[in-house]
Amino acid sequence: MKWQGINIDLLVGVKTKSCKGIALEDMKRIVSGMCLAIMTLVATAKEAALEQALAQAGDNKVELEKALSEAPAGQKKAMQFLISHMPERDLKSLKADYLLKNVAWAYKARETFPWAKKVPEDVFFNDVLPYASLNERRDDWREDFFNRFSKYVKDAKTQHEALMAVNKHIIDEVKVKYSTKRKKADQSPYESMEQGLASCTGLSILLNNAFRAVGIPSRVAGTPAWTTKRGNHNWVEVWTTDDKQWHFTEYYLDKKGIDHGWLLADAARGNAQSLYHSIYASSWKPTGKYFPLVWDMKIKYVHAVNVTDRYIKLGGVKDGEDVCELRIHLMKDGKRIEVPVGVAQGDAMLGEGNSPKATDDMNRYFTVKARKGQLYTVAWKDPETGKVVRKMITTPKDKEWLTLNLAEEE
Template sequence: MLLRAPIVAVALLAACVPGAAAEPAAWWDADVEQALKSAKENRPELERALTDVPKDQRKGMAFLVANMPDGDLKALKAEFLLANVELAYKARKEMLWGKDVPEEIFLNDVLPYANVDEKRDAWRKEFYELCVPMVKNCKTPIEAVQVLNAELFKKLKLGYSTQRKAPNQSPKESIEQGKASCTGLSIVLSDAARSVGIPARLVGTPLWSDKRGNHTWVEIWDKGWHFTGACEPDPSGLDRGWFVGAAAQAKKDVFEHAIYAASFKKSQQHFPLVWAMKNKNVPAENVTDHYAKPAPKAEAFRLEVKVIDANKKRVAEKVTVTATADAKKAFDGTSRGETADTNDFLTFELPPNAEFVVKVGTATKTVKTGAAGEKTLVEIQK
C-alpha cells in the first residue's frame, strides 16, 4: 500500500494542474456516433465540424451528420459543413419569417446543403448575397418566392433546355451552362429559397399517369406547403401550374405514378431519381394526397398543340382553332417554345365530336375531336 501511495498522489496532483484536464466527452448522441463510424477515414473531418460548431447550432450539425448519405459521410469536409450551418442559422435569424419556421422544418428543409443527388456545391453564401436584396421588402415566404421565381432566373440567365448536360445538375453546373432540366431549375429555386431562410423541397413524379414522362417542381413552406414550377412564375400566385391537371390524376399506391417530396431526414420511402433509378439514397415522403383529386365529369375534348419550325424546334406562335361548321366558334392562344417544359402544351377545351381547323400563320391542319374526356396532341409546322 505504501508503494502505491505516491502514484495515486501524482495522479491526483495531475488532475488538479491547470491545463491538464482530460478532453470533454463527446456531446452528440448515438445516431451521430453511428454515422461517424460509417464515415471511416473522413471521421476526423466530421468530428471537427461537430466540435467547432457553436453550441446554439449543435442540433443542426448533428441533424446533418446523422442523416447524410454514406457518400457525404465519407467526403464532406468540416469547413463546408460549418459554413453551411452558420449561414443557414444566420438567415433564420435575420429574415422576417425565420422565427415562424418550426425547428423540425428548418432542420429538414432549410439547413440541408443538397436536395437530391446533385454535386455538393457551396451555394449558400452566393445565393444569400444575391437573393436578400430581391426579397428585402417581402413580408411572407410566399411573396418572397414569387419574387425569386420571377427575377432570379433572369439574373442568372438560366432557363429550361433539353440540351443541358445532366438532369440533376448542381446550381453551379446549371448557371455555367445557362440551361437546366426541370429538376436542375428546381434545385436552383429550392436552394435560393433556403438561402434566405425559406423552407423548400423538391417534389416530383417518375411518370405521369398518362405515361407522358416525369416532372419535378418545388414546394415552399408558409404555414403549410405550397407548390410552384421553377422558372415558371404565375402572377396569380402559388399552387398553380401547367401540370396541375396531370398531378390531379396521380396514383398514391402505384409507385411510378405517385408524387414524392424529397427529404433529408431518413425515412422508409425513397425519392425516385429517374436518371438513376437504382439509387435509393434520397429519402422522401409520398405527398400524392396533396395533389390527387377525383376527376370531374368530362364535358370537353382536350386538344394539345405543338408548333415546330423547319429544324423541329418548338416555337412560340399564335395558334387559332376554328370550328368548321361555325366560324364564330374560334379559340386562340400561344404555343410553347423551347424554354418551356417538354410536357407543357398549349391546350384547348373543345366541344366533343366536332371538326376544327388549327391555323398557325399560313399552315393549317384539320382535326376531329373525339369523346368528352379524351385528348390528342397535334403537331404543326409553321
C-alpha cells in the first residue's frame, strides 16, 4: 500500500500483524488518515497565505486576482506561490501584466533548457520564478534577459556548461563594471546598465537575474559585516542539478570556477551567532530570518537562510583550528586593577566578567575564546572615571593567544 510514493507497509512494519493490540489494517488506515490530515493542513496554510496577501494588497487586489485567474493552468500554482510571498510594497503596486509576463518567461526557460526541466518544483518556485533578488526597483527584465543570455547557453550540454557560459559573458553583455561611484548600492538591473557602474550588490543582482532567465536556480548571498575586516559584501549562489547543492560565484568569475574566490577566506570566518557577521542567502518564501540590508536596516521583508556553517566548512576551517585565546587584564603602575570587561563581535557577546585583581595569581587572566584574524570589540569600565571604554582589536592570524593590558595605549 502506497501514498505519495511511500510504502505504508514499511511505516507500520510488514512483518508485524499487530501493534500493541492494533491490527495491521487498522494501523494502515491510521497512517493514511494522518497523511491526509497533513496534506489538508499544508493546503490550508497555503490558502491562508494567499488570502492574507490579497488582503494586504488594498486597491491593487483586483490586479492580483486578474493574474491568478489569467495564469495558464500549468502556471497557476506558481502564480499562487509568487503572490503569497510578495512583500507588501509589491502587493500594493505590481500589475497583473507584469506578473503574468514574469511567470510566462520563467516557464519558457523551464521548457526550453534541459537543465531547467530537472529543477525540482520547490526550487524552481523559490529560486528561478521570483522577479526580484532583494529590495531593488522592480524592472521588467525577464524576457530581455532570456533573449540576451539564451545565445550563450544554446549549445550547452549540461547545466554547469550553461552557468559558466553566462558567468563568463555577462560583463560583455551588460557592460557594467564595479565602481564605488555608482549612484546607490541596491540598483536594479537597468539602473546599473544605464550607468555602466554598480556595487557588488548591483553586480550580484545582474548575475542572479541572468542565471534565472535561463532556468538556473540562483540567489544573492552576502554578509552585512566581515569579521576579518571592515565592510560588507554580496555575491551569488547557484543550485546545481547534478549534486543538488548550492555553490557560490561572483559577477567577476574566478579563474578556477565556482566555489573559488577571494571571499571564501573571509566568509569561512563568519559568525553564525551574530546578526551582522553571519553569511546569508536570500529566499522568496519566509524562513523565519531576514537578510540584513546595510543600506537600509529597517527593511526586513527580504527573507533569508543563514548559510554561515556551509562557508566555514567549505573554507576548511575546523573546530578549534583557528582559536585565539584573549587574555585580558588591566595593570597600571605595576598593579593589577579589577574592572568589568566584555568582549563582543558585532551584536554577539563572546564573554563578560571581571579582570583579575591585585591579589590574583599573575598567571590568571580574564579569558575569552576568539578566532584568529578577526575583529572584536573589548569594553571595560575605566577605574578612575567610571566611564565605559571601547577598543577595537584584531586577533593575530598566527598565534594561539593574545595578551591585552587595558591600561596600555594602542
